[in-house]
Amino acid sequence: MTGSKAISALRSIKRGKSRSLLTLCSVAVGVFAVVVISGIGSVGTQEINSTMLTMGINSAMVEAAGTSGGISLTDDDVTAFGELNGVNKAMPLMGAMSKAKILGKFLNCYAWGVDQDAKDIISIEAVHGRLIDEHDVENHASVCVIDEVLAEESYGRSNIVGKKISLLLGGSYREFLIVGIAKSGITGLQSVMSGIIPDFVYLPYSTMQDIVGKTSFDKIALLLEKDAADEGLAQTLTAEVNSLKDSADGLVINNFQSQKGQLTDILSIITTVLSLIAGISLVVSGITVMTAMLVSVGERTREIGIKKSIGAGNMDIMTEFLLESVLLTAFGSMAGIAAGLGACLAGCLILGVEFVLPVGSVISAFSFSVIMGALFGVYPALKAARLRPIEALR
Amino acid sequence: MIITENLTKIYSTDGGVKVKALDGISMEIKDGEFISIVGASGSGKTTLMNIIGCLDIPTEGKYTLDGSDISLLGSGELSRIRSRKISFVFQGFNLIPSLTAAENVELPLIYRKTEPSVRKRTVAEALEAVGLAKRANHLPSELSGGQQQRVAIARAFAADAPLILADEPCGNLDSRSGTDVMEMLHGLNRIGKTVVLITHDEKAAMTADRQIRISDGKVVV
Numbered sequence: 313m314t315g316s317k318a319i320s321a322l323r324s325i326k327r328g329k330s331r332s333l334l335t336l337c338s339v340a341v342g343v344f345a346v347v348v349i350s351g352i353g354s355v356g357t358q359e360i361n362s363t364m365l366t367m368g369i370n371s372a373m374v375e376a377a378g379t380s381g382g383i384s385l386t387d388d389d390v391t392a393f394g395e396l397n398g399v400n401k402a403m404p405l406m407g408a409m410s411k412a413k414i415l416g417k418f419l420n421c422y423a424w425g426v427d428q429d430a431k432d433i434i435s436i437e438a439v440h441g442r443l444i445d446e447h448d449v450e451n452h453a454s455v456c457v458i459d460e461v462l463a464e465e466s467y468g469r470s471n472i473v474g475k476k477i478s479l480l481l482g483g484s485y486r487e488f489l490i491v492g493i494a495k496s497g498i499t500g501l502q503s504v505m506s507g508i509i510p511d512f513v514y515l516p517y518s519t520m521q522d523i524v525g526k527t528s529f530d531k532i533a534l535l536l537e538k539d540a541a542d543e544g545l546a547q548t549l550t551a552e553v554n555s556l557k558d559s560a561d562g563l564v565i566n567n568f569q570s571q572k573g574q575l576t577d578i579l580s581i582i583t584t585v586l587s588l589i590a591g592i593s594l595v596v597s598g599i600t601v602m603t604a605m606l607v608s609v610g611e612r613t614r615e616i617g618i619k620k621s622i623g624a625g626n627m628d629i630m631t632e633f634l635l636e637s638v639l640l641t642a643f644g645s646m647a648g649i650a651a652g653l654g655a656c657l658a659g660c661l662i663l664g665v666e667f668v669l670p671v672g673s674v675i676s677a678f679s680f681s682v683i684m685g686a687l688f689g690v691y692p693a694l695k696a697a698r699l700r701p702i703e704a705l706r
Numbered sequence: 707m708i709i710t711e712n713l714t715k716i717y718s719t720d721g722g723v724k725v726k727a728l729d730g731i732s733m734e735i736k737d738g739e740f741i742s743i744v745g746a747s748g749s750g751k752t753t754l755m756n757i758i759g760c761l762d763i764p765t766e767g768k769y770t771l772d773g774s775d776i777s778l779l780g781s782g783e784l785s786r787i788r789s790r791k792i793s794f795v796f797q798g799f800n801l802i803p804s805l806t807a808a809e810n811v812e813l814p815l816i817y818r819k820t821e822p823s824v825r826k827r828t829v830a831e832a833l834e835a836v837g838l839a840k841r842a843n844h845l846p847s848e849l850s851g852g853q854q855q856r857v858a859i860a861r862a863f864a865a866d867a868p869l870i871l872a873d874e875p876c877g878n879l880d881s882r883s884g885t886d887v888m889e890m891l892h893g894l895n896r897i898g899k900t901v902v903l904i905t906h907d908e909k910a911a912m913t914a915d916r917q918i919r920i921s922d923g924k925v926v927v
């Protein structure tokens with residue numbers, strides 16, 4: 313019996329084509345917004361995860377807590393930390409904001425002073441040429457490896473091994489020979505956000521020490537044992553490195569794990585807030601549904617009267633109208649979901665990131681619309697059901 | 707089948723004036739009778755039909771339909787009684803414009819939750835009985851007035867209710883179709899249905915077993 317009611321509801325929807333279409337669209341737009349926002353959220357989270365992976369999720373950085381009381385990290389510390397439980401390797405790491413002068417262009421960059429273990433510890437990969445090796449470190453060579461993006465931005469192509477680049481370090485520009493091009497760490501995101509996230513250049517830490525006049529390092533990067541990387545290890549290591557340096561808490565360990573957590577948290581807060589705002593538009597479309605149904609009830613008063621006179625009970629009439637509004641919102645949300653997923657897919661193809669299906673949001677957007685159709689359809693359906701046949705037939 | 711005792715109906719208009727449409731109507735209609743309720747327009751016959759048809763409740767008085775006291779029932783029960791015991795044939799046909807003839811005839815059976823196979827059979831029989839089997843899939847807009855009224859009668863036939871209330875069924879029809887419709891109503895009476903014909907047409911009224919005349923809300927003897 314509900315089957316024939318559903319068919320009858322579908323017919324009513326078809327009859328009021330333009331009104332049904334408009335109502336449907338208003339629901340579709342709201343659902344589209346919700347789906348796109350959640351899509352951005354899912355893809356963003358995925359990107360953060362994979363980015364963190366390329367940046368070395370099994371890495372941690374030991375550095376001095378704050379600028380005061382500066383504990384300096386030395387070669388001996390590198391050896392010592394490398395032998396701690398759960399640590400695979402240790403590498404000295406220096407970092408400084410810099411400017412690159414290349415082909416007459418000035419580009420912002422961040423200079424990392426690394427050694428030959430950089431490949432494993434902070435996961436850089438050479439797409440052209442080579443990475444910094446132990447000879448460069450021994451010789452304090454003026455060579456560097458630059459990010460692919462820097463090459464593209466200056467020369468318009470990625471293989472510029474052998475070219476020269478001037479880096480602003482220690483107060484003046486110094487010339488370096490480019491020996492390798494590194495795969496950019498933050499793929500899709502960086503192309504959108506270059507300018508905010510600076511491009512990286514890598515030089516031997518010994519060279520950097522000479523330039524800035526230090527014999528110690530800012531940080532020591534650790535490659536953690538594969539299975540050992542978790543929150544607990546970060547705390548244990550923090551205690552251990554501090555005791556090695558006879559300090560209470562002068563050193564901190566930045567574990568990418570927690571940074572990833574922070575980033576994904578921020579992302580999920582943003583998407584939740586935006587989804588709620590999109591949810592408001594869904595409520596508005598619910599009101600549209602109610603309006604459309606009320607008009608429909610008004611137009612079909614006589615029809616309701618006839619049906620009541622031939623035996624329709626209040627429940628029959630109410631079911632009929634409720635079904636109509638639920639079907640309207642269901643179709644509208646399906647259209648919105650299809651459009652939203654399509655837009656997400658297209659966006660991912662254009663930005664070159666992996667498409668992640670926001671399953672949870674699709675399901676909740678659909679259910680929410682259907683519930684909304686029922687909720688906002690109740691009042692008109694009740695109104696229809698309560699019509700007295702004698703008034704309706706006048 | 708129908709017993710009314712002192713049925714009175716008073717309407718309040720917007721201006722606060724009270725109109726007494728029915729004034730103490732007492733009558734009895736036995737099972738299987740073909741009765742005609744006759745009166746001029748404004749006599750109260752439509753109001754009487756609405757109360758007999760459980761579409762409205764009396765202000766005073768008692769109405770017993772097939773043994774049940776209607777005056778005590780709520781709107782939910784009223785509609786159940788209506789669906790089981792009464793079929794209407796209206797002056798304006800009152801078919802659902804978006805449904806075909808067959809679907810219109812099927813509607814009361816759907817509300818009564820009849821099984822689909824039984825429904826299909828009953829609808830086919832009903833349309834056959836009024837001679838519209840070939841027009842089963844036509845919409846009311848594609849049928850003449852006479853044909854639409856015959857669909858309405860088929861709907862009443864399919865619903866198989868013991869009481870048929872016909873309110874000026876020939877009012878919008880030409881005389882030929884009108885005669886056909888009257889013949890079908892008598893046919894329904896012959897198979898045992900109680901038929902109450904409300905009309906101001908003397909000729910049609912005289913085909914009934916008995917006439918109840920109404921004037922100014924009262925039964926005129």
